[in-house]
Amino acid sequence: MNCLSLIGEIRNVLSHKILDYSNDTTKKTLKRSCATRWIERYHAVHDFLELFEFIVESFSEISEWNDNDTSGKAQRLQNSILDGEFIISLLILSKGFGFGLPLSKHLQKVDIDLKLATRLADETLEEMKCFRNNAENSFKKIYTAAHDLAAQFQVEITMPKVIGRQVHRMNIQAKSTEEYYRISIFNPYMDSYITELEQRRK
Numbered sequence: 001m002n003c004l005s006l007i008g009e010i011r012n013v014l015s016h017k018i019l020d021y022s023n024d025t026t027k028k029t030l031k032r033s034c035a036t037r038w039i040e041r042y043h044a045v046h047d048f049l050e051l052f053e054f055i056v057e058s059f060s061e062i063s064e065w066n067d068n069d070t071s072g073k074a075q076r077l078q079n080s081i082l083d084g085e086f087i088i089s090l091l092i093l094s095k096g097f098g099f100g101l102p103l104s105k106h107l108q109k110v111d112i113d114l115k116l117a118t119r120l121a122d123e124t125l126e127e128m129k130c131f132r133n134n135a136e137n138s139f140k141k142i143y144t145a146a147h148d149l150a151a152q153f154q155v156e157i158t159m160p161k162v163i164g165r166q167v168h169r170m171n172i173q174a175k176s177t178e179e180y181y182r183i184s185i186f187n188p189y190m191d192s193y194i195t196e197l198e199q200r201r202k
Helices: 003-021 038-050 052-062 068-081 084-107 114-133 135-151 177-201
Strands: none
Touching: 003 052, 038 052, 038 084, 052 068, 068 084, 084 114, 084 135, 084 177, 114 135, 114 177, 135 177
């Protein structure tokens, strides 16, 4: 089964899972992440988080199919999204896109109020800087949410082993798993986001 066929099967199984087991969620399917529209990016990540349980269940079901190729791919995808680093990154993305949502909505209007757009950009930038400057407390909430989400699937968030000489990834010295992911993912992401916004603000 090719990639497009697998995606189609996942969507079908996911739709049935949502219809069979959920009366609470307002989301019924996943959205594609758009490379240029920030609002669509936010909704794609937000919907993925809201439907996370059903996505895992869908992969689990497909991984038991007799088609070895399809079941193997589903199992690998399930393992990937249940990885602690993926879960943390997903929650960081959701928070980051949330900061820029009001500004993005305004910039996509037909008649843009330039003064309001400038004020929103400044406010967004200041809010993000404050969030980044308070990194320990800011990330603690994200890490706790990631830990709770992972625990639902009996997944433990762990820190990669640190070796004396590392070539292919950052060899971060951290006292805890939380500190490791704050330094390796949260801080660089927020710094990059703030820098990009500052450059576009000029």
